[in-house]
Amino acid sequence: MVPQNGKIDVRSMIDSGWARRLDPTSLLACAAIRAALAEAGNPQSRRPDRTGIVLGSRTAGLGMSIDYTAQLCELGSDLASPMLFTNTVLNAPASHASILMGITGSSFSCFAHETASSEAIWAAVRMLDFGRMDLVITGGVDGAHPRIPPQIAEDGAGIVVLMPEDICPVEARIFGRISGIVSEQSKWERLPETLPDLIGRIWRAYAPSSSFLGRILISIPEIEDGTGERISRALTEDPILGTGSVECRPSCFGRGSFGGVMDLIFATECLGGNWPDGARATEAVLVDISSDGSCNSMILTS
Amino acid sequence: MLRSDRRVAVTGLGLVTSLGQSTDSTWRNLLRGECGIRDVTRFDTTGFPSGRAAEIPLSIVTDLNVQFEQPLPLIDLLAVSAFREALADSQLPIDPAIPSGLVFGGGSGAFVPVESELIFSDSMPSDPGDSDRNFFNPASPAERIRSMHPGLSRHLVPLTACSSASVAIGFAFDAVRTGIWEYAFAGGADVISRLCFGGFNTLRAMDPDCCKPFDQRRIGMSLGEGAGVLVLESLDRAQARHARIHAELIGYGLTSDAFHMTTPDATGRTWARCLSTALASSRCPPESVHYINAHGTGTPLNDSAETAAIRLAFGTHADRIGISSTKSMVGHCQFSAGAVEAVITALAVRDQIMPPTIHLESPDPLCDLDYVAHIARPSRIDVAGSSSFGFGGSSVMLLFGRVDV
Numbered sequence: 001m002v003p004q005n006g007k008i009d010v011r012s013m014i015d016s017g018w019a020r021r022l023d024p025t026s027l028l029a030c031a032a033i034r035a036a037l038a039e040a041g042n043p044q045s046r047r048p049d050r051t052g053i054v055l056g057s058r059t060a061g062l063g064m065s066i067d068y069t070a071q072l073c074e075l076g077s078d079l080a081s082p083m084l085f086t087n088t089v090l091n092a093p094a095s096h097a098s099i100l101m102g103i104t105g106s107s108f109s110c111f112a113h114e115t116a117s118s119e120a121i122w123a124a125v126r127m128l129d130f131g132r133m134d135l136v137i138t139g140g141v142d143g144a145h146p147r148i149p150p151q152i153a154e155d156g157a158g159i160v161v162l163m164p165e166d167i168c169p170v171e172a173r174i175f176g177r178i179s180g181i182v183s184e185q186s187k188w189e190r191l192p193e194t195l196p197d198l199i200g201r202i203w204r205a206y207a208p209s210s211s212f213l214g215r216i217l218i219s220i221p222e223i224e225d226g227t228g229e230r231i232s233r234a235l236t237e238d239p240i241l242g243t244g245s246v247e248c249r250p251s252c253f254g255r256g257s258f259g260g261v262m263d264l265i266f267a268t269e270c271l272g273g274n275w276p277d278g279a280r281a282t283e284a285v286l287v288d289i290s291s292d293g294s295c296n297s298m299i300l301t302s
Numbered sequence: 303m304l305r306s307d308r309r310v311a312v313t314g315l316g317l318v319t320s321l322g323q324s325t326d327s328t329w330r331n332l333l334r335g336e337c338g339i340r341d342v343t344r345f346d347t348t349g350f351p352s353g354r355a356a357e358i359p360l361s362i363v364t365d366l367n368v369q370f371e372q373p374l375p376l377i378d379l380l381a382v383s384a385f386r387e388a389l390a391d392s393q394l395p396i397d398p399a400i401p402s403g404l405v406f407g408g409g410s411g412a413f414v415p416v417e418s419e420l421i422f423s424d425s426m427p428s429d430p431g432d433s434d435r436n437f438f439n440p441a442s443p444a445e446r447i448r449s450m451h452p453g454l455s456r457h458l459v460p461l462t463a464c465s466s467a468s469v470a471i472g473f474a475f476d477a478v479r480t481g482i483w484e485y486a487f488a489g490g491a492d493v494i495s496r497l498c499f500g501g502f503n504t505l506r507a508m509d510p511d512c513c514k515p516f517d518q519r520r521i522g523m524s525l526g527e528g529a530g531v532l533v534l535e536s537l538d539r540a541q542a543r544h545a546r547i548h549a550e551l552i553g554y555g556l557t558s559d560a561f562h563m564t565t566p567d568a569t570g571r572t573w574a575r576c577l578s579t580a581l582a583s584s585r586c587p588p589e590s591v592h593y594i595n596a597h598g599t600g601t602p603l604n605d606s607a608e609t610a611a612i613r614l615a616f617g618t619h620a621d622r623i624g625i626s627s628t629k630s631m632v633g634h635c636q637f638s639a640g641a642v643e644a645v646i647t648a649l650a651v652r653d654q655i656m657p658p659t660i661h662l663e664s665p666d667p668l669c670d671l672d673y674v675a676h677i678a679r680p681s682r683i684d685v686a687g688s689s690s691f692g693f694g695g696s697s698v699m700l701l702f703g704r705v706d707v
Contacts, residue, residue, distance in 0.1 A: 072500040086564055104559070105557065109462065119458070126482070
């Protein structure tokens with residue numbers, strides 16, 4: 001994960017010859033992907049043709065679109081920068097990463113609002129299930145711009161590397177297991193009714209006879225209509241899930257559309273007893289919610 | 303355990319292009335070799351080297367808007383219209399109790415509604431909240447469709463530039479094949495925007511007149527716009543309800559070129575890998591492919607590289623494949639191109655006829671395959687491929703088969 005605290009020099013992670021071709025959002029994504037792959041032991045090098053990239057974003061390419069169109073109006077098409085135009089596509093970060101790292105498997109990007117990163121993770125898990133790839137680099141990336149409202153976009157990228165456990169090399173370090181994942185698009189105001197049942201289903205599929213004693217992390221938009229509180233209360237009072245503890249985090253301001261992957265990374269670091277409050281939960285349910293009612297939920301276990 | 307043995311049928315088609323507001327009208331005009339590329343009317347093209355594109359005529363837009371109380375944004379209008387046609391064609395009842403999905407490639411046209419506010423306004427864009435959903439929303443067509451048809455379980459919006467809609471169709475195919483969804487609607491919509499029109503002019507990739515795929519006089523592409531939607535369901539389910547089956551979607555290949563953001567590999571090797579992946583994952587013998595709807599943009603590099611790729615992937619059989627670029631007639635429909643051309647390819651399989659490549663007067667020696675020049679050709683087509691190669695290197699080939707083969 002590449003935080004926006006300025007403490008990591010992103011440009012030091014990418015060769016300058018490459019870096020100068022990249023738009024800022026792609027640079028963030030490539031740095032984060034490189035870091036994640038290095039931590040995983042660079043598994044993509046064994047079968048780059050069976051490695052894919054699935055990235056979610058809300059604003060990748062938008063800043064470039066704004067800048068290019070402004071240049072187009074001011075200078076005309078002959079003098080506007082072709083490099084700017086090339087990077088206006090939302091898939092620019094994933095594409096630059098595949099070129100930079102020689103990844104030739106199935107790759108795509110997907111758009112969603114606040115839940116773009118968890119949307120990508122859901123799609124990535126599906127692609128593994130479909131048999132289209134053996135290893136997938138997934139997560140979210142967003143790019144800020146002076147003309148994009150800050151509530152919509154922050155600079156940042158969060159990346160995880162996923163592979164089926166049955167083909168995972170023995171020497172690989174496993175940070176966590178996605179033991180269930182479900183995605184649904186309901187109506188925002190109905191989520192307090194539908195969400196507990198949805199999560200309960202995937203929990204019962206994973207552990208049919210066990211109560212949930214873990215941590216529920218909810219990434220939720222700050223909409224002051226009471227729905228957020230009702231969601232939290234519904235989960236707390238659920239007979240299956242209520243035995244765990246619930247924590248809500250606002251999905252804007254500092255989390256962009258990659259709050260879902262940030263929670264995943266945070267939870268993998270906490271599983272096994274490292275939660276900030278000293279809890280020793282070894283299971284977590286991560287819920288990423290958008291104001292349009294999109295909801296991606298996954299069970300993470302150690 | 304996900305099932306992998308379900309065959310996937312195409313039971314509904316929807317299409318809107320510069321050649322027609324329905325599948326039948328577009329198909330009829332394609333087979334006649336009509337050209338939809340005309341002078342752009344929607345914005346001032348003064349100063350652009352090229353001022354022509356396959357714009358959807360205002361008369362079609364007006365006709366399509368009749369069904370709505372208020373005019374829709376053009377990209378949503380095209381998407382909803384194609385979706386409704388496909389739904390009606392399939393006669394599939396959308397049941398909220400049955401898992402289903404809508405996979406719709408996002409469009410660059412999403413920038414159009416916010417272009418003025420972002421570029422020409424002196425103030426910051428309006429406050430988010432209710433308006434932030436409309437602030438650059440490539441998911442708008444998919445959200446519009448689902449708001450009108452809430453029985454669909456979910457939607458997904460993949461974006462891989464010019465191959466977006468093909469990726470969407472491929473994902474939907476896998477979801478139906480493996481039983482995650484019982485049926486799916488897949489496709490894409492896009493409109494001509496100043497952003498893309500200017501951008502391709504900046505890249506010097508546009509023909510001032512009409513694109514001439516595979517012709518040695520070719521100097522660039524012609525932009526287009528449109529929408530295409532396919533209804534996918536399991537073959538067993540389609541046959542059980544006596545649905546009309548246009549074709550079988552037998553598989554696809556999705557690869558990353560890892561070469562260059564915009565320039566294709568002139569040797570054809572990276573695209574050949576995509577074609578070979580499609581054949582291998584579909585267990586389709588190369589010799590069974592009789593038609594390819596090519597990416598065929600009409601740029602100097604694309605067409606020769608694509609020819610090389612087909613030769614590499616199909617070997618000596620390449621000379622027996624009929625290949626056409628329907629972009630010569632409907633232009634490059636940008637992010638919806640994959641869906642528009644997938645619908646056309648399914649029609650080719652259904653009707654056993656190859657649409658032509660027009661404007662092909664002087665074949666390039668480097669493009670030495672059979673491009674079905676000028677006139678549509680009735681022909682046996684057991685399997686047909688539809689290729690889309692996007693900015694950034696996401697390459698897709700979809701394979702459609704005749705159902706009785």
